[in-house]
Amino acid sequence: MGRLEEKAAPFLPRIPAQPIGYGEAQVILKYLGGNEVPADWRGILSNVAYRYGGELLNSSSIEVKSFNRLERRDTYNVIGIMKGEIEPDRYIVFGNHRDAWSLGSVDPTSGTAAMLEITRVLGEMAKNGFRPRRTLMFCSWGAEEYGLIGSIEYVEEYVKVFGARIISYLNVDIAVQGNHTVDIKTSPLLFDIIVEASKLVPSAYDPVGKTVYDKWVDFQWNNVTNEPKIAYGLGSGSDFFGFDQLVGSSNIDATYMFDHTYYKSLSSYALYHTSYEVFAMMKNFIDPNFTAHRTMGQLMGVVALFLSETPVLQFNVSRYTIALREAMKNLKPNNPEALDPLRQAINDFGATANDFMRRSKLIDFENPFNIRAYNDQLLQLERAFLNPLGQGGDYTDFKHIVFAPAKGNQYAATGFPSVSDAVATGNSREIDSQVAIATYFVRGALSTLKEFDNFFS
Amino acid sequence: MGRLEEKAAPFLPRIPAQPIGYGEAQVILKYLGGNEVPADWRGILSNVAYRYGGELLNSSSIEVKSFNRLERRDTYNVIGIMKGEIEPDRYIVFGNHRDAWSLGSVDPTSGTAAMLEITRVLGEMAKNGFRPRRTLMFCSWGAEEYGLIGSIEYVEEYVKVFGARIISYLNVDIAVQGNHTVDIKTSPLLFDIIVEASKLVPSAYDPVGKTVYDKWVDFQWNNVTNEPKIAYGLGSGSDFFGFDQLVGSSNIDATYMFDHTYYKSLSSYALYHTSYEVFAMMKNFIDPNFTAHRTMGQLMGVVALFLSETPVLQFNVSRYTIALREAMKNLKPNNPEALDPLRQAINDFGATANDFMRRSKLIDFENPFNIRAYNDQLLQLERAFLNPLGQGGDYTDFKHIVFAPAKGNQYAATGFPSVSDAVATGNSREIDSQVAIATYFVRGALSTLKEFDNFFS
Helix, strand or coil, X not given: CCCCCHHHCCCCCXXXXXXXXXXXXXXXXXXXXCCECCHHHCCCCCCCCCECCCCEHXXXXXXXXXXXXXXXXXXXXXXXXXXXXXEEEXXXXXXXXXXXXXXXXXXXXHHHHHHHHHHHHHHXXXXXXXXXXXXXXXXXXXXXXXXXXHHHHHHHHCHHHHHHHEEEEEECCCCECCCCEEEEEECHHHHHHHHHHHCCCXXXXXXXXXXXXXXXXXXXXXXXXXXXXXXXXXCCCCCHHHXXXXXXXXXXXXXXXXXXXXXXXXXXXXXXXXXXXXXXXXXXXXXXXXXXXXXXXXXHHHHHHHHHHCCCCCCCCHHHHXXXXXXXXXXXXXXXXXXXXXXXXXXXXXXXXXXXXXHHCCCCCCCHHHHHHHHHHHHHHHHCCECCCCCCHHHCCCCECCEEEXXXXXXXXEECHHHHHHHHHCCHHHHXXXXXXXXXXXXXXXXXXXXXXXXXX | CCCCCHHHCCCCCCCCCCCCCHHHHHHHHHHECCCECCHHHCCCCCCCCCECCCCEHHHCCCCCCCCCCCCCCCCCCEEEXXXXXXXXXXXXXXXXXXXXXXXXXXXCHHHHHHHHHHHHHHHHHHHCCCCCCEEEEEEEECCCCCCCHHHHHHHHHCHHHHHHHEEXXXXXXXXECCCCEEEEEECHHHHHHHHHHHCCCECCCCCCCCEHHHHHHHHCEECCCCEECCEECCCCCCCHHHHHHHHCCCCEEEEEECCCCCXXXXXXXXXXXCCCXXXXXXXXXXXXXXXXXXXXXHHHHHHHHHHHHCCCCCCCCHHHHHHHHHXXXXXXXXXXXXHXXXXXXXXXXXXXXXXXXXHHCCCCCCCHHHHHHHHHHHHHHHHCCECCCCXXXXXXXXXXXXXXXECCEEEEXXXXXXXXXXXXXXXXXXXXXXXXXXXXXXXXXXXXXXXXXXXXX
16 A cells, blocks of 8 residues: 655654753753854753854864664554443543653553543443443553554544544543642533533542532632633644544543642643653652542543433533634734634624524423434534644644644644634735634534524524 | 635636637638647548647738626525424435526526426425425525536535535436436435336336336446446536535436437537527427426435435445446556555445445334434445545545546546546556545545444454
8 A cells, every 4th residue: 555655754853853961951052152042042051051053162072872763663552442322323432542751650651540440430330231322432542652643543544433423532641640630621512511520529639528629619710700710722732632633523631730829830740751750759749549540530430421321412512602702812913803704703603502502492302313413413513613624734634723733833722723823924814814714614613503494594 | 804816816717718609710720820730639620620820821810809797796596495304404405506608498497497396396295294304405506607606605604514414415407408318427325216216207208107217228228237327426517516525415416318329429418508598499309398307306306205204214335335346447557456455445345335234134223313323324424435635736625535526527527536637647656645545535434334333343
């Protein structure tokens, strides 16, 4: 079968890279002879000037011995399935990768522990006769750290199956990096389900009776909306990427966090991706009695069962109205009126979403055809935000027009990434063009929420 | 809202074009002073040499007075909907355009007459209490002759609604161009339904009791398969294009033909797109008592009701195995082994399709969830052949990998068009690449037909 030659692959790196310690960096910086860099390019090492490079002082040279080698290795995805009894063709999918930079007691093994605990409990339930209403899948991915390879290959191979059938993908990669508060990134549609689940699950290292939700009240609260802070949009940082951008399911990524109010400058745990990610670190410093792991298993397990067992899915489409408005907030074109078509489309989306929810109260959900038709609308809403052409050029995989990596930030999710990139260029024609595309997809999405015989009104 | 400027639109023609009669062409050809063209470039005008152009003889000049003008005009799609009673979110869609090159008694009005006759009959049925199980739509498109504008704009606007919900689009454009035999182009999945319908409908201008099917036995019969000849793949010649390539529904285009065994050199009726397409032509020469129109209305009406009323859709997935094999036949690379991966995938598709049909006999279709899950697989099979990126570059709208226009023939449907185009280049790497893409989609399609909890075996 046709296979791109290695030398023709545009994304493989050409420049050798070798991580070094800061002590060595300090020495090398001292020997650089180039001009000093601007202030905002400077790092935090002391007693050293940051320079552009240039000749090394005293005709010095640096010898780099790298023991990296290029080789072809096999990797495996391991998939477990519990077939749904009533709707076997609707999937709730758990996933985490199995490979680690070194030993990976946090990334990925804390997630794998939580996921395996969920399978153990479901196994016990199955022995007592439990069968899920919808199909549950458990995926252990290979080669995530090398570019999400295992999960993306799998998603690509079965994208037509998944595009039609997956309701949600629940990612549990770095499940436990702290023992203070649960931190979630999600599709807006799952907000209410997550909140309900959080009220049922005990918070770790807290007094008996205190729930994950209660902890959010104390430490992660939005005083304006009077609700927990839960972030929308996932990005490209773990295996949810393929499900977000190619499948279009409504997905979650969750982690048990350290106290952000105390460790203010840390975006993730300090020993992330280092050789110090060993069992002793987890046992001694993060989760000594493993109750944070248990909480994550319980929380994600309850979310999954809400998704798999409720005949009528509890997606709240009005959460997407809020999310669309939030996503627009980061867009600051010189001419603010350039955003008017998108703003108007979002307002129309809001009115349609409200009407959809009002009408949903009148549906006879004893009728399976009505359940199915309604759930299909919810399942397909997220898909409606996928642009088949993605961001074009080398970025056709960035398909979600509301939450996806932007060219200017390929790791995190940016609100309306293509519009954001266009605003960064300052080119008003490009801004108009990207606003038109985003507007088109928002209007396409709202048409899926209208009445079946009146979608074009 | 952002709108491409007219001068920036890459597809608007830059060279003025003026149709002329053959008498004038003959005169102009006689005055051309260039070299003679090769034999296979010559037309059929007599007493004239065909030349490349060059200087006009005797310093002559040609004055062209063109009264064409560029102006912006409004056009309208007129849509009627009959809401489905049980599955309102599944659509069977009729469509035809309303605009004509001049008066258009054949193209499009014969189709419009047939479609309106169907709506009249359904209206009568509705007065007697009939409600369709699924939703029926009737679309009268504007501006087809200018580039399928009405239908494609509509499909683009609601592509997320249609992608999830349309089962079939039935095109009735040139419904009656003769009075001899019905000629159909279709998705392979509808073959059996069309054959069943043809056995119920009287053939026009034939003895009482003779059906459309009987006429096929006489004049349009495949002696190898012992079945009627029905062509697969529609192309870009009418409003089915958007449904074929952007929606991915399983579609039909039908026409009442003249006798091809007699008028051997005619690919369509002689006065196609001329000013002679008037009512008198239809009344005097094609369908004097309008029974061909009636037959077309009856045939397409019965097909539509099979699609809208049968709880379990009667799509035959094994027809796609045959169609895939046929589509491969036009591919003749210098190295025939280049096609092996695709051939193997098609064989695997065949085995999976057979297994799917075997298993379908065991399904409990009293259970609405089972009906819905099974029908969804049938509805989505055609979608599985859509490449979101299409043929790339300027051809992203050519998305169906099995039946679509090729770059080398943008009007008709070509089997595996991108592979066909690659074979035409002779570039073996390009052939391998396109075979790999086609193989990927065939394998993706077959995975949708596997068991819900075993799609990856």
